[in-house]
Amino acid sequence: MKKNVFALVSSIAVLGTALAGCGGGQQTAAPPAGGTPAPSQPATPAAEKKPQVLKMNLHSEPPTTDPGLAEDTTSGAIILATFDGLTRIGTDDKPHEAAAESYTVSDDKLTYTFKIREAKWSNGDPVTAHDFEYAWKRALDPKTASNYAYQLYYVKNGEKANKGEAKLDEVGVKALDDKTLEVKLENPTPYFLELLAFRTYFPVNKKVLDANPKWAGEASSHVGNGPFKIESWEHKSKMVLVKNENYWDKDNVKLEKIEFSMVEDENTELSMFENGEIDWAGAPMSALPTDAISALKEQGKIQTNPIAGTYWYKFNTEKPPFNNIKVRKAFAYSIDRQALIDNILQTGQIPATGAVPPSMVLNPNGYFKDKDLENAKKLLEEGLKEVGMSKLPAITLSYNTSEAHKKIAEAIQDQWKKNLGVDVKLENKEWKVYLEDLHEGNFQIGRMGWLGDFNDPINFLELFKDKMGGNNDTRWENAKYKELLNQSAKESDLEKRKKILADAEQILMDEMPIMPIYWYTQSWVQKPEVKGVHQTGLGDVDWKGAYIE
């Protein structure tokens, strides 16, 4: 019911937007295509003259600004602006030294030694190696109950400590002195430097935390080591970040201020943008109203960016008919992904013919053909014979309440009917009910997606490693697949490792417990004078190098 309400609202607002467009006067030129400049070389001299204030909508209140506890993108964005990890993802999407000045890696790739840069917290305290050691151990402490503690399982004894099987002292992170941090890993982890740019690996100031456990809830008590600091925070309403004069790389931070409003309604956000009240609307903090997308596209205002995420359908591989590989493949091969993207999604998504998104791709050619109808029909026939059925019984496709998921499901339902002659029933459930049903195997086909936490294929492939592993849901398991993933963890040669992972993905696509549909993009509109906002391939946003031209 609520969704219908919002659909109506959006239609009206779209109408409003369209009319406003006719009124003219505020046509924004399409911003130039191409990448954003590197943070180290931005800003022409003319740029200095414009007030360096960026007005954004944060969409909602960040639930926390504590890097050890954050679990959502809104908190993540504020944390990335107000903290600096040992590394930071640059405009080239690669990790660069940040709070660490330099590092050395042992030959077995198991020990990293970081030299911590001379830098200060926003309250003037020096940033030391102890702050990192403290923050990591704190996140791993079961008492902290950090949702993302498992991101630290790559560190030696991290998992054991979090499970209470080892003492925190045994965790492989140690400050040798104020400026030297030694980290020991469980396995050679080729993407470890990239992980360090993730918030759970950020430092926290122990003194601040000890003095006030609720330090991360107010502007007055918040202390970070990043390019910006929180000047004011009116909860649920407004947050202002200002440049942190104590930041080590402050010369490359051009923005003086970022003013965030917190407006949840996407139509309102777009109206505010059209009215010049904010400089940016849509991804990555929020979304553009789906109904407004085609109009914005026609006006050439919209910008899109691929991100590391895959939208897929999961099959319950334990229940017939989807316990049969051929039936699963038939369903996966028979849909027209491109048509779905062109007609429904409309923002340049990429048809997915593999599980791993393009930014970390293992096999650039994909593993099967989109809309392979003949093959699909043949496979369905063979598959049905194998399970001893003459005709498919009615199939149920489940999704959680959302206009977008509904439209996609309806289109695919239609395609299956047309292309395979299968009757598919749609089943819509409230989000948490849906999740629980999926986790309990109480479904036939269900929608889901995965957005990468770090830019490595293992993040997608490990989801299907264990039958009862938290996020598998398909109940599919394959011994060879499992073995390949284990092997990849021990492999320190990058090329060999990539080959192993590609083999694993091949197995996944040969057995098709999931049916990939599309790779995500994010889309937004922005004022052309806003430059240098870096959106990483994972969909995170970094304002460090942003400026107003």
Add this chain to the structure above:
Amino acid sequence: MIRYLGKRIIFMLISLFLIVTATFFIMKAVPGGPFTSEKQVPPEIKAALEAKYKLNLPLHEQYFEYLKGVVTWDLGPSFTEKSSNVNDMIDRGFPVSAHLGAQALLLAIFGGITLGVIAALNHNRWQDYSAMVIAVLGLSVPSFILASFYQYIFAIQLGWFPIAKWEGFEYTILPSLALAASPMAFIARLTRSNMIEVMGQDYIKTAKAKGLHTVAITVKHAIRNALLPVVTYLGPLIAGILTGAFVIERIFGVPGLGREFVLSITNRDYTVIMGTTVFYSIILVVMILIVDIAYTLVDPRIKLSDAGKE
């Protein structure tokens, strides 16, 4: 009167207790918990989270813990907003919702009564028809459509008011107008029909026969009696405006409590669900009591006593 009040307060406490209990058990019976998420965490982390929020205790212990929290007004931490507890959220959100609600309520009451009286006094004339067209529009156009309409006309086209946010008086006007529209229309219709009825009664005729001026008759005799049903409507209206502002708060980016009330259910944020429910229940039962007391002020025939009470 005092005996009556004492009895009413005891009944209020009993209803609150029943509401708390029912909400607690229904909430627990709903599938999915606060930590059910797309990215499932390893079991040890889930266990740590449950231990932190005391969800690992047996149900009856959680229930008693919760009752204790309600009595001491310590509603516990929020599961989603890690740096706030429920008391903070209510302390921050309610004043905003109350401000918006109060403005909308004043608009609705004064606007509605004025429209209703004008319509009744000009029964079947153009004033009546125009007032009733406004009322029908107010009732039939949902508030969120009005909200978008106001944003388009008054903010985007005319530029008189900001589109959204909550930073000063000018920010409060559009949401108050959007929120007030439907109750104002309802009050207008209610007032009009009652006024028409009252104006036809003998005592009004007598007053007219005595040569009293229309204004005096209307103000002194008619309005007061016509307002009784309006007063009845005020209790649920106040509660409705405070709790039902979610959509308006969302559209105008108003940092009120309505949002928490709705979102907490989607998030299965147990403590916030309980906290906001208890808080709103208290408002509701208090409002109903105040309305009952207000009856005696409007209509002297009604006495608050046990005798003859249903």
